[in-house]
Amino acid sequence: MPPSRISVIDDAGRPVALGQPARRIVSLSPAVTELLFALGAGDRLVGRTTWCDYPPAARQVPSVGDGLNPNIEAVIARRPDLVVLYRSALNETAATQLTRLGIPAVLVRQDRLEDIARAARLLGRLTGAERAGDSLGSELEQLTGSVRPDPEHRVRVVFVAWDNPPVVIGAGSYLDELAGLAGAANVFHDVGSASATVGLETIVARNPDVIVVLRDSATAEPPGFTRRPEWRAVRAVRDGRILYLTGSLFARPNPRAAEAVAEFRRRLEESTR
């Protein structure tokens, strides 16, 4: 076996082999794009999705679409020797198609921090930057095991993704993990899935201290639902304790997790002062 041959098993259990470290990579995941730049392999990126906006250098790379339902032709047009996708049913089909066309495709999970850590190591191996990958991976793993404040002093939060019907973020998601790392307790941690529709009266009954809302951009105006009469039954709405998380830092798991945790912790302290 040639010494430079790279063999990995991706998060979908598929074995992928490269003859040499990847030189032309198409990334169909913003987290993967960030990871590649963090590993110093940003110059090897030849294709990205429209969501891949960090770091700024990534925006120079041509886009192959929004990546939600991968445009195979656009991907092939970039002549990649490796394509990295996040794991989903649609993407598994796309990966199979690419493999059949002779292009190695790797699926990575992206729900929680540990997935990003693992992806860092995987990408490190695939790009020949093993040391950087392992180092970043360890960093992120340490973060997940970091010491959390006393459970009794935790700030109780609810992540509201939508107001009518109320959709909250549950334990299956990155935001829930962030909350835990930042010293907050997600009142809907008992909901297993990443998001779920819940009853408004449940939110009222669980009485969170702070409502966290994800936004695309920073505006001063509170979201419409805070003025709706039925939401006024929630104490945090009446008290105006609403926290906005904007930008790609919080929207999805990414290697800047440490920064995200710190920022979140700071914002929480601010809002409960």
Next chain:
Amino acid sequence: MDRELILDVRDVSYRYPGAVSDALAGVSLAVAAGEVHAVLGPNGSGKTTLVRVALGLAPPAAGRAAILGRPAAAWSRRDLARVVGVVTQREDHLFPQRVRETVLLGRYARLSLWGAERAEDHAAVERALARCDVSALAHRWIWTLSGGEYQRVRLARALAQEPRLLVLDEPTASLDVRHEMQLFELVRALADRDGLAVLLITHHVNLAARFADRVLLLADGRPAGDGAPADVLTRETVERVFAWPVSIASFEGRPQMIPLRKKEDRT
């Protein structure tokens, strides 16, 4: 005997939108109380159109139609339903009904918006059922009735309206001879005993000739004769209108049309 004129149609013409020729041209019709006036003619001669114009459902291009002296167009549908009872050629049966229920529908025009049916409404229904000899069927579902019974029920519904004028559009189209005779006898009795004015559209020339006081014969929307059956139903006129050779016989003083076979077909 000076009978009250219930329906007065003078010289009406009507053309359907987009049609090339008139459906009616210069037709007149007068029906008095206690009188049975039949309208005869081949298919497409304008019989149903005449009824629509007479009752204000279609505005005539020329001429006028009046009911009880008032122009047909001036009557609201509700007011007209208290004076004219119509048994149409066809009606739908969207849901199952009992006989009494469907006859009760005839009281609509006399009911108030929110008020329930009163004793007088139920009494009118009973009278109508009795008049049409269907009282025994009052609790039956309509779909269980024979064709003849069903037509009498529809007639009862029209009578429940307590009208002055009864309009019947091909009421015996699918009935056998017994039910047909029963219906014509009933209609005659309604005119004689109860003084109703009756406008009867039928293609049954012979029965019309026997039971009607006056006959209006239409051909292509034009009147081919209006008057006593013996005066209108002459051989020349009938042959011309129906485009078939006939012989006219007399029965009980009334003309009866006998279609002839073509000479070549005779064995």
Next chain:
Amino acid sequence: MRWLGLVVVVACALALAVVLGPAHVPLADLATSDVVRSLRLPRALLAFLVGGSLALAGAGLQALVRNPLADPSLLGLSGGAGLGAVLAIALHVSSPWALPLAAFAGALGAMALVYRLGLVGGAELDPRVLILAGVAVGAFTAAVTTALVSLSDAAELRNAFLWLWGGLSGASWDSVLLLCVYAPLPIAVLLAAARPLDLLALGEEPARHLGADVESVKRRVYVAASLLTAAAVAVSGVIGFVGLVIPHAMRLLWGHRHRPLLPAAFLGGGALLLLSDTVARVAVAPRELQVGIVTALIGVPVFVLLLRRWTAN
């Protein structure tokens, strides 16, 4: 007796809706609980009004188009409502009432369009054409809405669909009051049309001769049923099944005469939606089920039971 039974069912449904919920409220605290007063009670009343309106509109519509399979969703209103909601979100209208108002406006637009298409010869409403136009308008608006949403980057637009199928979570005393002010007129118009609708079942021509102003009845019933449905969709999104099945179920018990059928449909629809919403809130707590799914799951067995009873007679 039947009426008494129906009223008892409605009262029980109301009681259950107030007593049961994902947040545990002890019976003793019911009167003072904030959850009950601000959330459960208005939501229960809204469920009753919306369910009743949908069933009443459905019964009227079935009579109007002479088709027992007609359902308020065939009017194309939900498509219009969805488009209105998506446009409101896309234009970043931030008022808390933006979505319901935009949805209502969209539904009215669809209603006007379908009405216009349903007029044949410029003056007469043809009920068969109405249904076809409603389906066409509904499909078209739904397609435009889907296209807008899929072509846009904003995740918010996708949430418009969540809202459209949302259900009664937006209930408050404000929306109850609004409906109480708005609904009585269309409800009264439909109830008043009960007898003419009986006549209409014989056919338009016989109905005319019996004294019904058929054109006016068709117009009034169409507009009133549409207004009720538009309001229901605006406050609680699309809830299917109630408008289709409740009239049928009530016919099995009350027959076809509309004077008893229409009020019975209103009460029956209110009870069904009340019970369904309670189940939706409680069955998988803390999560909430989509109420439209529950109405179908509850409604079908009840309907089958009634059907068997009727065929056995």
